[in-house]
Amino acid sequence: MTFLDMLRHAERQNRSLLCVGLDPDPAKFPDRFKGDASRIYDFCAAIVEATADTAIAFKPQIAxxxxxxxxxxxxxxxxxxxxxxPQVPVILDAKRGDIGSTAExxxxEAFERYGADAVTLSPFMGFDxxxxxxxxxxxxxxLLxxxxxxxxxxxxxxxxxxxEGQPLLYEHVARLAQGPWNLNGQLGLVVGATYPAEIERVREIAPTLPLLIPGVGAQGGDAVATVRAGLRVENGQTTGPIIVNSSRAILYASGGDDFADAARREALRTRDLLEAAKG
Amino acid sequence: MTFLDMLRHAERQNRSLLCVGLDPDPAKFPDRFKGDASRIYDFCAAIVEATADTAIAFKPQIAxxxxxxxxxxxxxxxxxxxxxxPQVPVILDAKRGDIGSTAExxxxEAFERYGADAVTLSPFMGFDxxxxxxxxxxxxxxLLxxxxxxxxxxxxxxxxxxxEGQPLLYEHVARLAQGPWNLNGQLGLVVGATYPAEIERVREIAPTLPLLIPGVGAQGGDAVATVRAGLRVENGQTTGPIIVNSSRAILYASGGDDFADAARREALRTRDLLEAAKG
Incomplete structure (x- = not known):
């Protein structure tokens, strides 16, 4: 299955637009293993198990x-x-950007070593x-x-x-990604949820690209406005997918030993909010 | 010693503007350990030992x-x-660029885990x-x-x-780095050697920033034009430093068991070329 196949499958099966971001900070772990970096796997694995049926994707942040x-x-x-x-795609959040030989x-690293289904990239160094x-x-x-x-x-x-048309830089990136750069239909865009009007603008320029939208949750973006601005559905089929990320609000929902249960509740709440916003 | 102190010291002690880039590709290692990724350290350590007195800096590429x-x-x-x-600063080439909490x-990773003296970054996500x-x-x-x-x-x-002034995007980045973004004098710029006229333009805008200039060697940049465009010296003191990187031309100078000796010869040749270009 391609990344896009997995995305469609997870969206349908989990009735979700929610991406669970994995930004594990040992300083925020529950008291019994707070500060213990050797427990990063344990913490994240518990979150994954608790939220696996609520998510359209997972997004570990490699930093x-x-x-x-x-x-x-x-x-x-x-x-x-x-x-x-197995049905939920994993986006490795790495924001890489370098010359061709280094990009290889x-x-x-992303696709073979870690087996990620997708990766985030910076467009600053251009197409090659x-x-x-x-x-x-x-x-x-x-692409950012x-x-x-x-x-x-x-x-x-x-x-x-x-x-031509004097676009803003981000509009130009959206145009390149929807058009000449998207050789095999693999590209998507990262657009922050804190600016719904700009999500709408990106969606005009790039009607079919998947949009990865961080900023809902701890960063304060509006879930409902985000879905209305970004999601495109025609005849019951998603033609312009969105993947709405929440990290800290889910990971540290309780801060106690019930962190996984609390994460599940917060993930379900956010998922349902996003689903309801489809209207 | 700060990064800038180390840079000044290495420039003087090794009479060098040459940065030795460490982009170890096991497929290009000498026959007796070609393809063996467990020998990356051995290969790089031999290069470092052979070139330590020829370099203003080392630049490992983390990818x-x-x-x-x-x-x-x-x-x-x-x-x-x-x-x-100990006198040669190490620039970790990672081209990171992410929101504040992730940037932390x-x-x-760069400064504490690896102990790098400097790092390369993408400016695409802005000052924070x-x-x-x-x-x-x-x-x-x-900054790229x-x-x-x-x-x-x-x-x-x-x-x-x-x-104001309708600069090119890279000129705008140079202005930000020389001015408002450079809170404590820690910033430098990455400018490719394949475009000496643009090095000159960046130097006009950013008279005192250290310029890291890749692209001499395998990428074909002109060493002499690079030095003339980028280096600024007043009364025998470097006021606008440059760090001219060569990676592949040094690392794979022979491809045989004499790779370290060949790397040293190529590093000395490039160093002397750069020194001569000071004119």
Whole structure:
């Protein structure tokens, strides 16, 4: 199954647009193993088991593993997600961006070493920094487009004098991803939930690309506005998919020993909110 | 010693502007251990020993380690560089770029786990994606500005209508890095050697920032033009430093068992070429 097949399957089977983000911070673990980086796998595995039937995707953030020398735990977690939820695609959040020969190495890391179904990438270095990922047929690649952080404005929101129609930089990225860069239909875009009007603008430019939308939950994005701005459905079929990520609000829902149960409740609540917003 | 102190010291002591890039590809190793990823450390350590007195800096590219599950070898290599060449700063080439909370994790990875003296970053997500690295006082952070790959044009060379003076995107990045983003003097820029006129333009905008210039060697950049465009010296003191990287041309200079000797010869040749270009 390709990434897109898995995504369609998980959306239908789990009736969900919710992506469970895995940003494990040992300082926020429950008291009995707070601060213990050797328990990253245990913590994340419990979250995965508790939320496997609520999610359209999982999204581990590799920085949280790399900071703690926990690549081996990430490898085990990737295998565990495949075992517990073979139908739920895994997006490795790595935001790589480098010249072709280096991008080939990062693609091996994401798709072969970790077995991810999709990866996040920065478009700053242009098409030849993206192309090596597209040689891994069936895998997905989400380009940063309009991000949910305050500094997202600094470059992404600048208007380009040198491109027809004078688009903003993020609009130009959306155009490239919907059009000339999308050789085999593998591309998607990352668009922050804190700016629903911009999700709508990206969706106009890129009607069929999957949009990965972080920023719901701890970052404060509005779930209902996000779904209305981003999701496209025709005749009961999703033609413009969205994947709405929540990380911290789910992972640290209780902070106590009931963290997995609390995570499940928060995941179900968010999933149902997103489903209801389909209207 | 801060990164900048180390850089000044290594430039003087080794009379060098040459950065030795460590992009270890087991497929290109000498026959007797070709393809053996468990020998990445051995290969790189031999290169480091052979070139330690020729370099202004070392630059390991983390993708080449990550693709081969070789983070432990990178840790050992970082320690070995410190032992063999305590005066030569190490720039971890990782091109990270993410929201603040994630950037904090990547900064821990680069500066605490690996003990790097500087790191490369993407500016695409704006200032708050850069700021967490600057909290590590004395460390350096090089922002991608104008990269040496063909796709470097795709975004970096677009003209901004919405910024005073309508700079190109890479010129805008250079301005931000020389000015408002450079809180504690820790920033530098990555500018490709394949475009000397653009190095010159970046140097106009950012007269004092260290420029990390890849693309000499295998990528075909002109060493002499690079030095003339980028280096600024006043009264015998370097006021605008450059760090000119060569990776593959040095690492795979022979391809045989004499790879370390051949690497040293190529490093000396490139170093002398760069020194002569000071004119």
């Amino acid at each position: 949280y593993f790399a900071a703690h020398r926990a690549e081996d735990q990430l490898e085990r977690l990737m295998a565990h997600m495949r075992a517990v939820a 190495q990062y693609a091996i 920094s993206v192309q090596p990922y597209l040689k891994h047929h069936g895998k997905g690649a989400f 487009c309009r991000t949910s952080n305050p500094g997202g404005d600094d470059l992404q929101n600048q208007r380009l004098a040198s491109v | 080449y380690f990550a693709a081969h599950r070789a983070e432990d070898q990178l840790e050992r290599l970082m320690a070995h560089m410190r032992a063999v060449a 994790q990547y900064a821990i 994606s850069v700021q967490p690295y600057l909290k590590h006082h004395g460390k350096g952070a090089f 500005c104008r990269t040496s790959n063909p796709g470097g044009d795709d975004l970096q060379n677009q003209r901004l209508a919405s910024v």
